[in-house]
Amino acid sequence: MxxxxxxxxxxxxxxxxxxxxxxxxxxxxxxxxxxxxxxxTGKITVYIGLQEDHAVAAMKKFTADTGIEAEMIRMSAGEILAKVRAEKDNPKADVWYGGPADTYVQAVSEGLLEPYKSPIADKIDAKYKDPDGYWTGVYVGAVGFASNKEFLEKKGLEAPKKWEDLLNPAFKGEVVMADPASSGTAYTALYTVLNVMGSEDKGFEYLTKLHPQVQQYTTSGAAPGRMVGMGEAGVGILFAHDIIKYQEEGFKNLVLTIPEDGTGYETGAIGIIKGSKNQELSQKFVDWTLSPEAQELGKTVGSFQNITNSDAVGPEQAVKLDEINTIDYDVAEAGKQRQRLIDKWSTEVK
Structure with a gap:
């Protein structure tokens, strides 16, 4: 027993x-x-301002590299700001990726973004990032003019080389640009004009004269390039990298010029939306977008911005920023004045 x-x-x-x-x-x-x-593992939602093909490629590559799923909703910068603002009490997205940094500056002033200093941001020049980490620059793009070659030849014109050239009577009803209220591209152009003309008063005087020349104000900042390429307008105001993209896609009739009297540029940024329920995953996404591999992805899908990581190699076709006349574009001041200047433009010009 x-x-x-x-x-x-x-x-x-x-x-x-x-x-x-x-x-x-x-x-x-x-x-x-x-x-x-x-x-x-997990899933994040990204409001994205990149062109569609670049945006899709970025989402796929991020998931392949990290195992984190990423759902994207593509909009213009002004539309993203409006959506983030409307969803402030119940955020529907985690990250805002792409579009001029001055839009992010306004978002920060409204308490819409979370600070995060990525360790990879050390590779990025201080002028391309927020000192408190609310946004970090991913790419840089200068404002340019896209002219239709056939239109120029038919009218016996040269492509505009200065802002004043757009006031030529021959361009009446032939200029297209985006609406600053919806497009970060257009606001960059607006703020550029004020600087080039020497004062806000002179800048708005110019914009008032430009208005009768404008055929249409589009929602998307890149749309004017396609319209000019298709012969629907003579000249478009948009970022040079988007003009180069259209040229590479087959619009060989597009002539790119950069305003000799001065041009502004965007710092395309990324930031985490305040109240995101996926902070760790969102930080992983920010880290990824700042890496050389992510920044160099653009040139494989036909995006020709200058990139910010000093270890990354940008596209050969990109405009050489040190070879053009860029203004001293104060991102913080541009963001601070953004809503006021857009409201003034809507009232006094449009």
Whole structure:
């Protein structure tokens, strides 16, 4: 009887040890599947201002590189700001990616973004990032003019080389640009004009004269380039990298010129939306977008912005910023004045 009890006790002890070993192995397997080996899993939503093909490629590459799913909704910068503002009490997205930084500056002033200083941001020049980490620059793009070659030849004109050239009567009803209220591109152009003309008053005097020349104010900042390429307008005001993109896609009739009397530029940025429920994953996304691999992705899908990471190699076709006459574009001041200047433009010009 005693031997039987001893045997049962030994068997029970062995069974408990086996169960503990099995449990440990099971937990280890579960942790590996859940991505605790340096690759957190989950899903984020990104409001994105990049062109469609670049945006799609970025989402796919990010997921492939990190294992984190990313859903995107593409809009212009002004539209993204309006949506983030409307969703302030119940954010529907985690990250804002792409579009001029002055729009982000306004968002920061309204308490719409979370600060995050990525370790990779050390590779980015201080002028292309917020000192408190609310936004970080991913690319840089200068404002340019896109002219239709056939239109110029038919009218016996040269492509505009200065802002004043757009006031030529021959361009009446032939200029297209975006609406600053919806487009970050257009606001960059507006703020540029004020600087080039020397004062806000002179700048708005110019914009008032330009208004009768404008055929249409589009929602999208890049749309004027396609319209000019298709012969629907003679001249468009947009970012040079978008003009180059259209040229590379087959619109060989587009002539790119950069205003010799001065041009502004955007710092395309990224920031985390305040109240995001996926802070860790959002930070991983920011880190990824600042990496050389992510920044160099653009040139593989036909995006020709200058890029900000000093270790990355930008596209050969990109405009050389040190070879053009760029104004001293104060992103912080442009963001601070953004809503006031847009409201003034809407009232006094449009």
């Amino acid at each position: 005693d031997m039987k009890k001893k045997w049962i006790s030994s068997f029970t002890a062995l069974a408990l040890v086996a169960a503990m070993i099995t449990g440990c192995n099971s937990n280890s397997s579960s942790e590996s599947k859940s991505g605790t080996e340096g690759k957190p």
